[in-house]
Amino acid sequence: MPDATPEHTLLTPGPxxxxxxxxxALTRPMLxxxxxxxxxxxREIQADLRVMYGTEESTFxxxxxxxxxxxxxxxxxNLVEAGDDILVCANGxxxxxxxxxxxxxxxxxxxxxxxxxxxxxxxxxxxxxxxxKMVAVVHGETSTGVLNPVPEIARLVRQSGALLTVDAVTTAxxxxxxxxxxxxxxxxxxxxxxxxxxxxxxxxAISERAFAxxxxxxxxxxLWYCDFEGLRDYWEDHSYHHTxxxxxxxxxxxxxxxxxxxxxxxxxxxxxxxxxxxxTALAPLGFTPYVRRPEDRLPTVLALRLPEGFDDAGVRKALxxxxxxxxxxxxxxxxxxxxxxxxxxxxxPAPYLTLMYALEDILGERGLAGRFQGAxxxxxx
Numbered sequence: 001m002p003d004a005t006p007e008h009t010l011l012t013p014g015p016x017x018x019x020x021x022x023x024x025a026l027t028r029p030m031l032x033x034x035x036x037x038x039x040x041x042x043r044e045i046q047a048d049l050r051v052m053y054g055t056e057e058s059t060f061x062x063x064x065x066x067x068x069x070x071x072x073x074x075x076x077x078n079l080v081e082a083g084d085d086i087l088v089c090a091n092g093x094x095x096x097x098x099x100x101x102x103x104x105x106x107x108x109x110x111x112x113x114x115x116x117x118x119x120x121x122x123x124x125x126x127x128x129x130x131x132x133k134m135v136a137v138v139h140g141e142t143s144t145g146v147l148n149p150v151p152e153i154a155r156l157v158r159q160s161g162a163l164l165t166v167d168a169v170t171t172a173x174x175x176x177x178x179x180x181x182x183x184x185x186x187x188x189x190x191x192x193x194x195x196x197x198x199x200x201x202x203x204x205a206i207s208e209r210a211f212a213x214x215x216x217x218x219x220x221x222x223l224w225y226c227d228f229e230g231l232r233d234y235w236e237d238h239s240y241h242h243t244x245x246x247x248x249x250x251x252x253x254x255x256x257x258x259x260x261x262x263x264x265x266x267x268x269x270x271x272x273x274x275x276x277x278x279x280t281a282l283a284p285l286g287f288t289p290y291v292r293r294p295e296d297r298l299p300t301v302l303a304l305r306l307p308e309g310f311d312d313a314g315v316r317k318a319l320x321x322x323x324x325x326x327x328x329x330x331x332x333x334x335x336x337x338x339x340x341x342x343x344x345x346x347x348x349p350a351p352y353l354t355l356m357y358a359l360e361d362i363l364g365e366r367g368l369a370g371r372f373q374g375a376x377x378x379x380x381x
Contacts, residue, residue, distance in 0.1 A: 071188025071202030077223035082106030145303025196344030
């Protein structure tokens, strides 16, 4: 009989380890996607998504049958038409992906940029708002570990009358997100990120302003699969559109409910505590924050600049041989940084303690695990 597969320690910026309640939900018997029990489950998912996103009670929420990138594309497919002037905030790989998608749907794309490792400056957004029908921004830029100032950007966009699309892939469910208060019109994330559900679903929230823009389209949306009207017909009127992945809905429902039961503020707190302990443990080795300004650092993706002379590929290979996955830089930051995931079930002490013990062996550097544990201990009053 073959040996059991060793337990893997997944410390990447997505996917994250599946929450135990989501894992259990995956084993529920299959039901049809038009079954009344599935529609009842979907209503609960919609209500919980409104809490997670901080929407108004009437805001439409749903799950797209695809990953977060489908959430990104669906927004442009439904809300952009050829010739529309779209302003995209791009300070990393996923902001650039937004720009590419918008252009493929015929938009005239203008960019507001910032150097890698720096947040978008709201003043730069304000200077380019004239004529924009939509502004798109990544809240947490996964590729660099930057947290963009969405509340400040949203305030400017709201005054201009443009729609605001926000990529909340590494923030919703773990970091503060207030869609109604900020004035966000379209938001999306991926199930496998902060919620620790299996990949394959993109939770979205769509404002009434966005639906009004959709209704005023001159031509049908070119992406039939995620047409907002067909989506709303299935989720609200229970009309057949396409077959949804029912078992993934089970798992997402369980993971989302677990997040809300824990409390979003409590989840935010453990991200901060574990992230600070990691930095305390690794700082003596020469690991430093890649993002210079503390207020611009994305808590859920800890980007650390590697020490000079550090064998990035070699160390990550040695970790992988110990069944530990750590992600390096993406594109221009390859070989320069590590990106440590602190979303969902990854943002707990146990997996990072495993990492510290492994690094002690690989680097011959004792004391990492002790420093990490010591940093987690409550400070005496």
